[in-house]
Amino acid sequence: MSKHRGMFAVCAVxxxxxxxxxxxxPLVCEKLVHPLDELAAHHFxxxxxxxxxxxxxxxxxxxxxxxxxxxxYFSNSTExxxxxxxxxxxxxxxxxxxxxxxxxxxxxxxxxxxFDLAGSFLYMSCxxxxxxxxxxKRRHSVDLYLLSRRRVMEQKEMEEFKAQLxxxxxxxxxxxxxxxxxxxxxxxSQPTAAATAQNLIQAEILLxxxxxx
Numbered sequence: 001m002s003k004h005r006g007m008f009a010v011c012a013v014x015x016x017x018x019x020x021x022x023x024x025x026p027l028v029c030e031k032l033v034h035p036l037d038e039l040a041a042h043h044f045x046x047x048x049x050x051x052x053x054x055x056x057x058x059x060x061x062x063x064x065x066x067x068x069x070x071x072x073y074f075s076n077s078t079e080x081x082x083x084x085x086x087x088x089x090x091x092x093x094x095x096x097x098x099x100x101x102x103x104x105x106x107x108x109x110x111x112x113x114x115f116d117l118a119g120s121f122l123y124m125s126c127x128x129x130x131x132x133x134x135x136x137k138r139r140h141s142v143d144l145y146l147l148s149r150r151r152v153m154e155q156k157e158m159e160e161f162k163a164q165l166x167x168x169x170x171x172x173x174x175x176x177x178x179x180x181x182x183x184x185x186x187x188x189s190q191p192t193a194a195a196t197a198q199n200l201i202q203a204e205i206l207l208x209x210x211x212x213x
Contacts, residue, residue: 049148049182053173069181083098093188129153131161
């Protein structure tokens with residue numbers, strides 16, 4: 001009789017553990033994927049360094065690996081808000097600027113009807129970092145980027161970001177090398193007409209990659 005009671009106790013504990021894990025995972029994800037209700041403009045303004053990112057589009061993941069560093073700037077004014085992304089490739093810096101419309105903790109790119117790219121910010125426990133999502137309705141995708149005022153994150157902060165990726169079923173992130181130099185906010189010299197045209201082409205490509213079917 002005692003043997004049967006012992007087996008029953010083991011089974012009961014196993015079932016309870018299974019139920020606990022199966023219920024806790026969705027609850028954790030509910031918190032990790034929940035968009036911020038509102039983000040004060042002064043919080044996200046200024047310079048952010050890309051620490052890590054994950055996309056469910058393999059060619060875009062490969063393109064991300066080619067960048068030595070990525071800097072992002074958000075600026076907000078009464079008339080317009082802008083998002084500037086600066087990619088470093090070796091000694092070259094590529095400046096890409098877009099006007100955006102900000103609504104609470106989300107934003108959309110003001111590019112007419114050419115693209116449907118939108119972004120938002122998710123919960124993150126550390127005070128000087130944030131997680132940004134990019135969504136494309138046409139591609140039915142969600143891409144996550146970990147941004148920070150710092151270049152190096154603590155292990156627990158990286159684990160939190162990886163947990164968010166699992167909630168979205170995204171692959172392991174591309175982690176940027178913190179020893180690689182960030183580009184300055186403004187180009188060191190005025191770009192030539194050819195360089196300006198090339199940057200415009202690259203800006204179009206950057207947005208197009210989020211609208212592939």
